[in-house]
Amino acid sequence: MRRNFTHIIPVLIFLLVHLVTYGQKQKPKNESWYDEKPLHFGFSIGFNTMDFNITPSQEYLIQDSLYPEVSLLNPGLNIQIVTDFRPARNMDIRFLPGVSFGQRVVRYYKNTVLYNDQQRLESSFLEFPLLLKYKGERLNNVRPYVITGLNYRYDLAAKKEYGETEGGKEPEYLRLKRPDLYYEIGTGLDFYLTYFKLSIELKMSNGFRDILVDEPPPGHPEYHNAIDKMRSQIWVLSFHFE
Secondary structure, three states, X not given: OOOOOOOXXXXXXHHHHHHHHHOOOOOOOOOOHHHHOOEEEEEXXXXXXXXXXXXXXXXXXXXXXXXXXXXXXXXXXXXXXXXXXXXXXXXXXXXXXXXXXXXXXXXXXXXXXXXXXXXXXXXXXXXXXXXXXXXXXXXXXXXXEEEXXXXXXXXXXXXXXXXXXOOXXXXXXXXXXXXEEEEEEEEEEEEEOOOOEEEEEEEEEEEOOOOEOOOOOOOOHXXXXXXXXXXXXXXXXXXXXX
């Protein structure tokens, strides 16, 4: 089963940022007129891995039942428009509306043995993050930063009803709620190039609400009933061009 290393990754990122900036010698700086404006724009392309924080049903702890887990992480895609407002020297307010695509596969175990069926859940999000970016001091053409804020996502791929299983189509055991609000935290590096700024950013996004629709599928309630709560978690590696 998959182990959880999410508590280690932020520490590694923090150390990497400081090692990169500390090891640089003084060099000529590229002009950053685009970064000094009160308002500037750009675009972003990113890659994500979508996950669930699943709380198994208490029935699993007291009887022979199914245990749900997201065992495989699949890559997804993010595309966003960047709007950056600079109210202070080291602080930006950022609005990055866009779309993201990904999927999660929930597998079930019975007595630690992989069960036959699994559930593939695809998501197509409209997302509207509003983030606060705090920037460190610039060293040569690199500047580290941390970022945090909220992101409202609406899942266009979430289904309103259970569909009929057709030949070659996977059965549906779970349904997701469409809207969710996420809190986000991350860190990154701004690279000041000759004509634009490239930012490389790693961010964790956790949903606030239980997004599992409280309605078991007809004929197979055991898959739904094995889950008490299910919250969304998304890791995003972004490349911002500004």
